[in-house]
Every structure is written in structure tokens, then in C-alpha cells.
Amino acid sequence: MNQRKVSIKEIAELSGVSVATVSRVINNNGRFSEETRKKVLQVIKDTHYETNNIAKSLRMKKSNTIGILVPDISNSFFANVVQEIESILFKKGYSTIICNTDRNEEKEEAYLRMLEGKMIDGLIVISGVKEFGSTAINKKTPLICIDRKPKDTKSTILIESDHYQGGFLATEELISKGCHNIAIIIHRDFLSSSKERLLGYQNALKKYQIPFKEENVIHVTVEEKMSRTEAAKAALLQKISEGYQFDGVFALNDRLAIGAIHAILDLGKKVPEDIKVVGFDNDPISKYCYPCLTTIRQDNMLIAEQACENLLALIDGTRKDMKKHQVIPVTLVSRAST
Amino acid sequence: MNQRKVSIKEIAELSGVSVATVSRVINNNGRFSEETRKKVLQVIKDTHYETNNIAKSLRMKKSNTIGILVPDISNSFFANVVQEIESILFKKGYSTIICNTDRNEEKEEAYLRMLEGKMIDGLIVISGVKEFGSTAINKKTPLICIDRKPKDTKSTILIESDHYQGGFLATEELISKGCHNIAIIIHRDFLSSSKERLLGYQNALKKYQIPFKEENVIHVTVEEKMSRTEAAKAALLQKISEGYQFDGVFALNDRLAIGAIHAILDLGKKVPEDIKVVGFDNDPISKYCYPCLTTIRQDNMLIAEQACENLLALIDGTRKDMKKHQVIPVTLVSRAST
DNA sequence: TTGTAAGCGTTATCAG
DNA sequence: CTGATAACGCTTACAA
Numbered sequence: 001m002n003q004r005k006v007s008i009k010e011i012a013e014l015s016g017v018s019v020a021t022v023s024r025v026i027n028n029n030g031r032f033s034e035e036t037r038k039k040v041l042q043v044i045k046d047t048h049y050e051t052n053n054i055a056k057s058l059r060m061k062k063s064n065t066i067g068i069l070v071p072d073i074s075n076s077f078f079a080n081v082v083q084e085i086e087s088i089l090f091k092k093g094y095s096t097i098i099c100n101t102d103r104n105e106e107k108e109e110a111y112l113r114m115l116e117g118k119m120i121d122g123l124i125v126i127s128g129v130k131e132f133g134s135t136a137i138n139k140k141t142p143l144i145c146i147d148r149k150p151k152d153t154k155s156t157i158l159i160e161s162d163h164y165q166g167g168f169l170a171t172e173e174l175i176s177k178g179c180h181n182i183a184i185i186i187h188r189d190f191l192s193s194s195k196e197r198l199l200g201y202q203n204a205l206k207k208y209q210i211p212f213k214e215e216n217v218i219h220v221t222v223e224e225k226m227s228r229t230e231a232a233k234a235a236l237l238q239k240i241s242e243g244y245q246f247d248g249v250f251a252l253n254d255r256l257a258i259g260a261i262h263a264i265l266d267l268g269k270k271v272p273e274d275i276k277v278v279g280f281d282n283d284p285i286s287k288y289c290y291p292c293l294t295t296i297r298q299d300n301m302l303i304a305e306q307a308c309e310n311l312l313a314l315i316d317g318t319r320k321d322m323k324k325h326q327v328i329p330v331t332l333v334s335r336a337s338t
Numbered sequence: 339m340n341q342r343k344v345s346i347k348e349i350a351e352l353s354g355v356s357v358a359t360v361s362r363v364i365n366n367n368g369r370f371s372e373e374t375r376k377k378v379l380q381v382i383k384d385t386h387y388e389t390n391n392i393a394k395s396l397r398m399k400k401s402n403t404i405g406i407l408v409p410d411i412s413n414s415f416f417a418n419v420v421q422e423i424e425s426i427l428f429k430k431g432y433s434t435i436i437c438n439t440d441r442n443e444e445k446e447e448a449y450l451r452m453l454e455g456k457m458i459d460g461l462i463v464i465s466g467v468k469e470f471g472s473t474a475i476n477k478k479t480p481l482i483c484i485d486r487k488p489k490d491t492k493s494t495i496l497i498e499s500d501h502y503q504g505g506f507l508a509t510e511e512l513i514s515k516g517c518h519n520i521a522i523i524i525h526r527d528f529l530s531s532s533k534e535r536l537l538g539y540q541n542a543l544k545k546y547q548i549p550f551k552e553e554n555v556i557h558v559t560v561e562e563k564m565s566r567t568e569a570a571k572a573a574l575l576q577k578i579s580e581g582y583q584f585d586g587v588f589a590l591n592d593r594l595a596i597g598a599i600h601a602i603l604d605l606g607k608k609v610p611e612d613i614k615v616v617g618f619d620n621d622p623i624s625k626y627c628y629p630c631l632t633t634i635r636q637d638n639m640l641i642a643e644q645a646c647e648n649l650l651a652l653i654d655g656t657r658k659d660m661k662k663h664q665v666i667p668v669t670l671v672s673r674a675s676t
Numbered sequence: 677t678t679g680t681a682a683g684c685g686t687t688a689t690c691a692g
Numbered sequence: 693c694t695g696a697t698a699a700c701g702c703t704t705a706c707a708a
Contacts, residue, residue: 007701018679023703030704031677053455054401055701058392058684074417083411083438090445095452098436100424107428114433117391229626258626265628288567288596290603290628345685356695361687368688369693393685396700 006047014043026051057119065095066122066311067115071103071129076283077298078126081146084304085124092312094121105129116141122311125150142314144307147193157314159306159326163193166296166330167200170250170278173294175208177276177338179248182210185218185232185256197252197280216246220256232259233266240267247275254279254286257293261337276338291336299328344385352381364389395457403433404460404649405453409441409467414621415636416464419484422642423462430650432459443467454479460649463488480652482645485531495652497644497664501531504634504668505538508588508616511632513546515614515676517586520548523556523570523594535590535618554584558594570597571604578605585613592617592624595631599675614676629674637666 008026012019017036024030025040043049057063066089070078086096097118099111108129115123122142128150149158174182184201188194202212220235222228232251236259249264251257257279264275271277271291279286282297310322346364350357355374362368363378381387395401404427408416424434435456437449446467453461460480466488487496512520522539526532540550558573560566570589574597587602589595595617602613609615609629617624617633624631648660 009701019702020680020704021678024678027703033677036677050451050454052396052457052701053452054392054396054457055684056455056703058390058396058686058700059702059704061684063392073411073421074414076412079412079417086411086436086438087440090448095435095456097433098424100421102425110428113388114391116388117394118433119390119392227625255626262628285623285626287565288593288623288627290600346687347685357685358687358696359694362694365687371693374693390685393700394687396684396702397686397688399700 005052006049007052008049011040011043011047011049014047015040061119062121063119064093065097065118065120066124067097067099067111067118067120069099069101069108069111069123069125069128071101071127073098073100076285077281077300080300081126081304081307084301085308088304088308092308101129103129122315124307124311142311144311144314146303146307148191155324157310157322157324157326159303159310159328160193161298161303161330162327163196163330164200164203166280166298167197167250168204169200169330169332170197170280170294170296171201171204172207173278173332173334173338174248174250174276175204175210177248177272179276180210181213181216181246182248182250183216183218183236183244183246183260185220185236185249185251185260187220187222187228187232187252187256189219194252201250215244228253228255229259229262232256233263234259236260236263237266249275249277251277251279254281254283254293254295257295257337258285258289261289261291261293272336272338278338282333286333286335294335294338295333297331297333299330302328343390344387345390346387349378349381349385349387352385353378399457400459401457402431403435403456403458404462405435405437405449405456405458407437407439407446407449407461407463407466409439409465411436411438414623415619415638418638419464419642419645422639423646426642426646430646439467441467460653462645462649480649482649482652484641484645486529493662495648495660495662495664497641497648497666498531499636499641499668500665501534501668502538502541504618504636505535505588506542507538507668507670508535508618508634509539509542510545511616511670511672511676512586512588512614513542513548515586515610517614518548519551519554519584520586520588521554521556521574521582521584521598523558523574523587523589523598525558525560525566525570525590525594527557532590539588553582566591566593567597567600570594571601572597574598574601575604587613587615589615589617592619592621592631592633595633595675596623596627599627599629599631610674610676616676620671624671624673632673632676633671635669635671637668640666 008019008022012022021032021036022040024032025037068082070082073079082098089096101108124144127147143156145156145158147160186194205212218235218239220231222231249260251260257277261271261277264271269275279293279295282295286293286295306326346357346360350360359370360378362370363375406420408420411417420436427434439446462482465485481494483494483496485498524532543550556573556577558569560569587598589598595615599609599615602609607613617631620633620635624633644664
């Protein structure tokens with residue numbers, strides 16, 4: 001019962017027509033009689049014929065495939081966005097090649113070459129490390145960036161969350177719950193997203209006339225083999241041991257926030273009674289930690305939708321009024337930690 | 339500076355040789371003079387030529403692409419395994435098409451058709467729902483299953499964790515910490531992995547001469563729009579309200595375990611002092627919840643390695659002594675919850 | 677309405 | 693050592 005792979009040519013022979021006609025029927029393209037249509041379709045059914053997309057791609061110079069570059073698929077934010085993108089594109093008839101770059105520039109470069117060889121119709125780069133000026137795919141391949149823009153700052157479209165708003169909302173939440181002395185925990189301060197979040201924090205303070213103090217900014221560096229959570233915990237404990245006092249924490253992501261909570265609990269204080277905590281990302285762990293973590297939710301779904309929509313428009317050439325920088329609103333998810 | 343895509347033919351012309359020779363040089367295949375080699379390579383470099391893998395695949399009937407079917411990429415176990423597989427295969431020169439099936443049989447079927455059209459060289463199915471007997475890819479496409487075997491039970495290779503051992507270790511841990519009355523929380527009891535874990539639980543009890551009681555088995559059903567965690571918490575609270583007593587919990591996955599912990603804490607009891615808890619999977623949340631969760635770690639890395647190794651052997655035809663059922667050991671990760 | 681044939685970019689066979 | 697050329701499976705003018 002092991003049917004060999006059957007080609008359009010054999011369908012033609014079995015149906016008593018030419019390959020051209022079969023092709024027309026398959027693609028519902030051009031004219032043919034109802035009779036031949038029926039016959040061809042029947043033969044296709046019988047033989048379990050499936051179009052060879054490789055050949056089709058070669059001929060059409062279109063692969064119906066798009067590439068996604070992602071730094072780390074096991075990060076929940078990335079995983080979610082990718083999953084959503086994949087799902088949307090699938091419905092549109094595109095398949096997706098997901099490339100996990102490990103934030104490694106060489107790997108990224110290698111993937112780009114591979115993708116080019118596969119004649120991808122478009123590319124989505126999430127938080128990419130590489131500047132795309134010199135790369136293999138600098139041609140006309142439609143490109144959308146999410147979360148971070150490559151240095152080659154020309155005309156590529158960037159889609160990202162409203163990090164400023166996120167910082168503002170998080171801080172406002174703490175203030176509204178009575179905090180006056182709010183620590184902010186930052187990991188990668190060079191990221192534009194981090195800077196925006198910090199700015200939101202500062203402006204929220206200003207709005208409520210709370211002075212911004214430099215000593216409230218806690219920078220954590222994550223050593224090799226150490227998680228962000230551990231690093232944040234250690235940094236906070238260190239600072240406290242030096243006499244630092246505070247009544248609220250805004251951590252720039254949920255992993256850091258959990259670290260802060262652990263530190264606080266270890267000292268015998270209570271969250272949220274003694275100190276309140278807000279994170280960022282709405283990582284699943286924020287729902288499962290104890291106490292549950294108030295956090296800022298990025299709209300992964302909308303980011304994905306917008307990325308796909310723009311990319312497809314770019315591919316189809318129906319590029320109307322696409323903004324170069326698209327900012328997606330975030331929302332506060334209020335939980336037990338505040 | 340926008341170079342059009344350049345083909346082997348143009349390389350030939352620019353180098354003053356034939357396409358055949360260029361092909362030979364590129365693939366280091368056949369004989370050619372050092373001189374021509376140098377010239378051709380130089381032209382390739384100058385023009386930024388990149389092989390068109392679509393054309394190559396068509397000709398070679400080999401795409402150097404493998405497909406992965408995965409139920410849910412945002413599940414940490416799956417995400418990890420997929421990530422690892424992708425990384426290994428990439429090093430071997432294969433690219434990977436990751437297909438997220440959402441446990442949806444139609445989507446799975448559609449993906450299989452798509453993958454066939456892409457002439458994939460091999461397929462890895464993680465916890466698949468479909469029986470592959472009738473499907474598009476029943477040909478000779480090499481196939482490896484992870485975690486669950488499709489019904490069509492013929493000769494496909496299955497790689498999975500030692501679920502029995504996991505159940506045993508988890509239960510033994512609880513017993514060794516003084517538990518005598520251990521609840522077991524089960525979600526999908528029809529899965530063979532669940533059955534094995536239960537069996538391990540029972541045999542561990544037997545080893546320590548603790549009688550197995552049916553009332554200790556808590557089945558949770560997860561309603562639409564409810565997380566496993568919430569469902570487990572609700573189920574446990576319900577049971578307790580009926581007067582049920584216990585001093586330890588073995589939950590068949592970490593999400594369920596977290597639910598149990600939340601239930602226990604809500605009742606004013608302490609973990610691990612009053613009740614101890616063990617989960618399964620070593621989900622990242624197990625490290626970040628409070629208290630941190632003792633759990634069973636599946637060896638994702640080894641599973642991935644073994645899957646790739648077997649698949650590549652199948653593809654190359656160097657299929658020596660491959661066992662049809664390969665069982666990967668698991669380990670206990672002891673944390674605060676016990 | 678249908679068939680013929682060219683061509684997409686490669687590799688492999690067969691002569692030279 | 694190198695060059696023509698067929699073939700991979702498909703789409704699409706152009707003819708009929």
C-alpha cells in the first residue's frame with residue numbers, strides 16, 4: 001500500500017489530459033470544461049496527489065514561507081508572539097520557519113543565509129541583535145521588526161509595546177496603593193524599552209509630586225549561570241543590608257520581580273502588606289507565584305496581528321499608509337502583590 | 339547597491355566556465371583545476387552568490403528540512419525539547435519547520451500536507467493526537483515520536499521519559515520526608531504517561547508498606563477557560579471540604595502542584611511543614627513559586643538528542659540497532675516544598 | 677477548451 | 693579536467 005509520490009504528469013496521463021490542464025484545474029486558473037474538472041479532481045483524489053511546493057516555488061519565485069528570527073523561544077513573551085504569528089500566517093496559507101538565534105550573531109547570520117536559500121517571501125525579526133545593513137537578506141525581502149530595530153535604521157517597520165505607558169501604569173499602581181518610596185529594578189539598561197519604562201516611572205512620580213531619587217534605581221547584572229531572579233534577589237538584599245529602605249518595587253520584568261519578592265519574604269516582611277511589588281510582561285509565573293504578581297501585560301496578540309498584517313501588505317505590495325513605528329498599548333494586571 | 343539575486347549561470351559566465359564546473363566547485367564534487375576553483379570562488383564572493391536551495395531540493399529530492407509537530411509551543415517542556423532539537427539539527431545542516439498544532443487534529447492534518455509539499459526529509463511528532471495510518475505522510479518519510487505514539491503502532495520509534503520511575507521517585511521523596519497519606523492529583527488519566535506515573539506512585543507505596551487508597555486519587559477536569567492550576571486548587575478544596583485529610587501531595591504536573599499549594603496556603607496550612615508537595619516536569623514556575631516546588635525533571639536535552647540521532651540515522655539509512663521504544667531516565671529535583 | 681513547450685536554478689550523466 | 697544537456701515538478705504564454 002505504499003504509494004510512490006505522484007506528480008502532475010501522472011495525473012495528466014490518468015485523466016487523459018495534458019499537464020497544463022491539470023494545473024489549471026488545480027489552481028482554478030484559466031478555462032476548462034466541467035467534465036475535465038471532475039475527472040481530474042477524481043484522479044487526484046484517488047491517487048492522493050499533493051502538489052510539490054518546492055517545484056511550485058521554484059517556478060513561481062514565491063515560497064509561501066516566511067522566516068521568524070527569535071532570540072529565545074523559551075521566553076514566554078517571545079513564545080507567545082511567535083505562536084500567534086505562526087497561527088495567523090498559517091491561516092493565510094503561509095508556513096513559517098522559526099529560527100532560534102540564542103542572541104548569537106553568528107547563528108543569526110547563518111539563519112539568514114539559510115532563509116535566503118529557501119526563498120522566503122518575508123521576514124519577521126523579534127528583538128534582533130544584528131544590524132541588517134550588510135547581511136544576506138538586504139534585498140527586497142519584506143521585513144518587520146518587533147521589539148527592537150536593527151541599527152540600519154532605514155525604512156523598516158518597528159512594532160513594539162508602549163513601554164513608557166507600562167512604566168507609568170506600574171508606578172501609578174504602587175502610588176495609588178500608598179507607596180511613597182519606590183525602588184525600580186533594571187536589568188538591561190541599554191535597551192530602549194528599559195529606558196522608556198524608566199521614563200514612565202519617573203513621570204508617574206512627577207505627576208504625584210514624589211521626588212525621583214537616584215538611590216531608588218537598582219541595576220542588576222546577571223552573572224553566567226545565574227538566573228535573573230537570583231540576581232535580583234541578591235542585588236536587593238545587598239542594598240537592604242546597606243540600610244536601604246523602601247515601600248514598593250517596580251521591577252522591569254517578572255523574573256526580577258519574583259526575585260524581589262523572595263528577598264522581601266526572606267527578610268520576614270510581607271507582600272503586599274509591608275512592601276508592594278509590580279512586574280512587567282505578564283509571564284505565566286506571575287500568576288503562579290505567591291503572592292500572585294501585579295504586572296504589565298503586553299498585548300502579544302495585537303503585536304502578532306499587526307506584524308502579520310504589515311508583512312503581508314508589504315509582500316502583496318498593497319502598502320498603503322503603514323507607519324514606521326507602531327506602538328501597542330499595554331494594560332495593568334492587578335493581583336495580590338499590590 | 340541592491341544586487342539582484344544571482345544564479346549559478348551568471349557565476350559561470352563571469353568566471354568563463356560552464357555551470358557544471360561551477361556546481362562542481364561549489365560542492366567540491368568531481369575534478370577541477372586549482373585555478374578554476376580560485377576564480378569561481380572569487381566570483382562567488384564578489385557577487386554574494388548564495389545557492390538556491392529550492393532548486394537544489396527539487397533536483398536532489400532532498401530538502402534538508404525536517405518538520406516538527408508540537409501540540410503547544412508555549413508549554414515549557416515542549417518548548418525546551420523543540421528548541422534543543424532545532425539547535426542540534428541546525429548544526430547538522432538541517433532547517434526545521436515547527437508546527438504548532440494546538441492539539442487540533444485538523445490543523446495537524448493540514449500541517450502534514452504542507453510538510454509533504456515541502457519535501458521534508460523527516461518528521462518529529464511530539465505528543466501527537468493523530469493516528470498516522472491514513473495520513474498524507476505515511477510514505478517512507480522517516481518518523482520519530484516523542485512522548486506519545488500514534489495509534490498506528492507499527493514500526494515507528496517512540497522516545498519518552500521514564501514516567502514510572504518519575505512517579506516512584508516523587509512518592510518515595512514524600513515518604514522519606516515522613517508522609518503517610520499521600521494524595522495524587524491526576525489530570526489526563528487516559529495518557530499512558532499518567533498511567534505510568536500512577537503505577538510508580540503505587541509501587542513506591544507498596545515498597546514502604548503503605549496501603550494504596552482509592553480516595554487518595556484526585557481526578558481533576560479542566561473546564562474551558564480555566565487553567566489547570568485553578569482546576570486543581572478547586573478540586574482539592576472541594577475534597578477537603580468533604581473532610582478529606584492528607585499529609586502529602588504528588589501532582590502529575592507542576593501546574594497542578596501549584597494549584598495544590600495555593601489551596602493549602604489558602605486554608606492557613608503550611609508547605610512543607612503541614613503538607614508536602616511534589617510536582618512533575620521541572621517547569622520554570624517550579625523554581626519561582628513559593629515555596630519552591632520539589633519536582634521531577636525530564637531530561638529534555640537527552641530526549642532531543644536521541645530523537646535527532648535516530649531521525650538522522652533513519653534518513654541516512656544507517657539504521658543499525660535502533661530500539662523501537664527508548665526510555666529516558668528522570669531525576670528528582672528537591673526544593674522547599676518537601 | 678486544451679495542448680505544446682519554455683523556463684525556474686540545480687545536479688548528474690555522458691562525452692570529449 | 694571540462695562542457696553540453698537532461699531532468700526535477702510545476703506554471704504560463706502562445707498556439708491550436
